[in-house]
Amino acid sequence: MREVFHQSLEDVQDRLVEIAELVTTAIEKATLAFGTSDVALAEEVIEADIIIDERALALDEQAIEILARQQPVARDLRIVVSALRISASLERMGDIAEHIAQLTRMRFPERAIPKGLKSTFTRMGQLDVEVSRRLTELLRTQDLALAEQIRNDDDKIDELHISVFEKVLSDSWQGETAATVDATLASRYHERFADHAVSISKKVTYLATGDWSAEPDDTFVAGASTGV
């Protein structure tokens, strides 16, 4: 029974890694499409999101079946419950990659990245991709050094998010209203993507160390003008 349970847990872990890989592909393509106004690539991301949703749903069903049949307790139980939560966060990360792709498609043939923010969004995109790759590796290896790196990347993304608002609210900003809307939404999506990764990292850290900290609120960093 114990053997069976551990085999089931490994299956769950493999599935989480597989979903994280799909999310990584989605954010790689979405940020590339966003940067290059590649509408065909954006379409790929939008169409592929259903696969992430389906895989997350299948994983949830498997986790519920493990709870029903094998009735784990203590740490084993927390692993299964955490898998359910991690799958929900991965599914949201896929949605956010899709939103970035949708912004790209919506503005096509215009560029979705407003003038003057190209380098900022390129960097945010690279960091989101890095976060997603590290998260996949963290789920595969439980190497907690990766959790620390994800938190550091997230801090950098938060700084860039603030800098977007500083830019659009500065006197030098000459973007049209549509550019302001795009910058606001795109920056929020990039920032939330990494927030979810941090949230997952905390769960993995908790499972490895037993050190539970409450879920982080997502940072409110719209208020560059007030230094928030």
Add this chain to the structure above:
Amino acid sequence: MREVFHQSLEDVQDRLVEIAELVTTAIEKATLAFGTSDVALAEEVIEADIIIDERALALDEQAIEILARQQPVARDLRIVVSALRISASLERMGDIAEHIAQLTRMRFPERAIPKGLKSTFTRMGQLDVEVSRRLTELLRTQDLALAEQIRNDDDKIDELHISVFEKVLSDSWQGETAATVDATLASRYHERFADHAVSISKKVTYLATGDWSAEPDDTFVAGASTGV
């Protein structure tokens, strides 16, 4: 044992209702503060969010304890797992109410609601409050007519969300960049709040009917200009 289990489930349900009540208070105060630039009221919402977070965490711990001690199966198991998911969504709704309060505080003493959008945001706020009250009642009574009403409210909120983008992207929009940023973020927050309520309603409906539909993606309605 069965008796004990049903008492535990009732406790869980009571706690969900209690958290939904706190969320309702938060969105009532947040939308009022947003509409009247009442920074003291906004502060109340921001300070009270920790209580929602704590209650959600306590409920999760209780649910995990039920899984460990009473090892429910079949429908009972799904009720407990759903409670975990509903608590996560309620916690997010509390965060979003907090974000609306934070927007209010950030702009104070200026109004956070951009000129020309007062009636739209008033209506969105009323609908979010209505959704939250109906959700609380749905969790209390499992009256599925409320789930239907929540979906209808959500449709209206989506339409208002689209109308915000139509307004700011129209030639008549004379808002400064800060007003465009505020309108974009505030509209997104109001819309996401109701999305979470719909997501919870679907879980309650599923538990009552066994009819599971996959989680909805949040609607991508930024693109009023393209009719998305």
